[in-house]
Amino acid sequence: MNKEILSIKGVVMKHGTGTNRWWRIFGYAVGVGLILSPGLSWGLEIDKAPPAERRETISLADAAIRALQHNLDINISRQTKNSRLADITVEQAKFDPTLSVNGQYNRTVSPLNRPVFGATGNNLTQITTFDQRSESVTLDATTNLLTGGNVDLNYSPTRTNVNQNVATGFLFNPSYTGGLVLTLTQPLLRNAGLEVAKTFIHIAQNNATVEEHVFRDRVLTVVATVEQTYWEVVFANENLKVAEAALKAAQELGASNRAKAKAGIMSIVDVLQAEAAVASRVEQVLVADKTIRDQEDQLRRLLNPAEEDLRQDIRLTPLDQPVVTLEPISLQEAIDTAIEQRPEIFQAKKNMESSDLNTKFAKNQILPTLSFQGTMGMAGLGKDYPDSVNNNFSGDYYNYGAGLVLSYPLGNRSAWSTYNKRQLEEKNAEASLVSVRQQIIVGVREAVRRVQTDFKRIETTRSARIMAEKQLQAEQERLKVGLSTTRFVLDFQRDLATAQGNELRATVDYNKSLSNLARHKATTLDRYNLQLN
Numbered sequence: 001m002n003k004e005i006l007s008i009k010g011v012v013m014k015h016g017t018g019t020n021r022w023w024r025i026f027g028y029a030v031g032v033g034l035i036l037s038p039g040l041s042w043g044l045e046i047d048k049a050p051p052a053e054r055r056e057t058i059s060l061a062d063a064a065i066r067a068l069q070h071n072l073d074i075n076i077s078r079q080t081k082n083s084r085l086a087d088i089t090v091e092q093a094k095f096d097p098t099l100s101v102n103g104q105y106n107r108t109v110s111p112l113n114r115p116v117f118g119a120t121g122n123n124l125t126q127i128t129t130f131d132q133r134s135e136s137v138t139l140d141a142t143t144n145l146l147t148g149g150n151v152d153l154n155y156s157p158t159r160t161n162v163n164q165n166v167a168t169g170f171l172f173n174p175s176y177t178g179g180l181v182l183t184l185t186q187p188l189l190r191n192a193g194l195e196v197a198k199t200f201i202h203i204a205q206n207n208a209t210v211e212e213h214v215f216r217d218r219v220l221t222v223v224a225t226v227e228q229t230y231w232e233v234v235f236a237n238e239n240l241k242v243a244e245a246a247l248k249a250a251q252e253l254g255a256s257n258r259a260k261a262k263a264g265i266m267s268i269v270d271v272l273q274a275e276a277a278v279a280s281r282v283e284q285v286l287v288a289d290k291t292i293r294d295q296e297d298q299l300r301r302l303l304n305p306a307e308e309d310l311r312q313d314i315r316l317t318p319l320d321q322p323v324v325t326l327e328p329i330s331l332q333e334a335i336d337t338a339i340e341q342r343p344e345i346f347q348a349k350k351n352m353e354s355s356d357l358n359t360k361f362a363k364n365q366i367l368p369t370l371s372f373q374g375t376m377g378m379a380g381l382g383k384d385y386p387d388s389v390n391n392n393f394s395g396d397y398y399n400y401g402a403g404l405v406l407s408y409p410l411g412n413r414s415a416w417s418t419y420n421k422r423q424l425e426e427k428n429a430e431a432s433l434v435s436v437r438q439q440i441i442v443g444v445r446e447a448v449r450r451v452q453t454d455f456k457r458i459e460t461t462r463s464a465r466i467m468a469e470k471q472l473q474a475e476q477e478r479l480k481v482g483l484s485t486t487r488f489v490l491d492f493q494r495d496l497a498t499a500q501g502n503e504l505r506a507t508v509d510y511n512k513s514l515s516n517l518a519r520h521k522a523t524t525l526d527r528y529n530l531q532l533n
Helices: 002-014 019-035 037-047 060-070 072-095 199-263 268-303 307-311 331-341 343-364 385-392 413-480 486-521
Strands: 054-058 098-112 128-144 150-155 158-162 175-187 314-318 369-382 398-407
Touching (some): 072 128, 072 199, 175 385, 199 314, 199 343, 268 307, 331 343, 331 413, 343 413, 369 385
């Protein structure tokens, strides 16, 4: 066997002549075919049906809606937004009234060392026990005012009883007393005024608004990411078709070459070149198929299915096809739309408002503390509780008072430092708004250019693909008449596959660029007629 192979090699290398030469070449070709049979089997395996898999067709709109409903990032952002709403309630609750009830019982038994008016006689001849008992209930209601002040209402009925053996001079024993006191404290400088008192409510409201736009920004980002991934799935599927077409062309050329070699009209080198191309393109098909599965997993991850579904092998078949028509684009209109709708603009504006509120509040804290305090009350006394209540609210027994309290820390360095810090933060917030506007303008300009460039790429790659088809067709005709070689045909096949891939990539990139432009303009949801409530 070895000698025969060597003799065949010798004939081929020497280009010998004779009637047996063609039969030997044919035998060599058969041997090469057997040696390369694994490569040929790979090509056949590509056409075999894969194991049973669940296939699911999905449109771009369905993918976007499913992502909005189930995406984890959106759920996290939604919960954060709701927590900001709770912060508003926390700040508003600071002005809710507080009601407290305090009940006490006290008994005091003490020895007397001297006479007590109303309890003992004029002189004491021995240690006298003074036993006093009291039961009291205190009702207190207090609330903070939107003017920065505080109101407190206190009502405290009390029953007092002393031991009968010494209680000779009391009018009522037991006695019932009642006191109703209203106290008002109102700052006049620091912490005075409606705006100052509501500062942190407004800041909490701004933070909630900011979080709403953060949530909207997250939604736009997720939908845009779904669009980008969806088009990559489309590209991967179409690219597999290109790879399979290139493989089929190489297989057909190889089959033709083997037939010609068997007939003795083609060199074995042409057969080897075709078989090598088949093996190479089988690899390209395998890689393209893996890319499809990778992109499908990325898309499914964005849709956030249940873990059980994520474990299963589910294939996604995209329904939407990429558009290849140029949409009219006005750069200035796109910039105006982005400035008007981008969530980052709203966030920067609200942050600037919050910084302004913090600055005003810090400026107010520099002022001295000057507060007005006013008190008025009524008292009552009776032999029982109803009698005490009647006297309490009769207005015959009352008290009132008013005063001012002034305080100011020497130097007041803490307040001044905080004020200076808030001023710097306000300037930073203003600069951030300017920076965001500039970034948006530059981003929109780049997005518009990308759309225009990618559309031009479609036209140029289409022309390149048409020329590659014509070149391949011409080279195949030359091969038929013996004016070309297998190598040249394979090169043109490869060039055609490359041109087809480039055209496909340009088309998908154009659609991704449209998605990117919509994201920069914050009009992504408008394409699906969706609104966030």
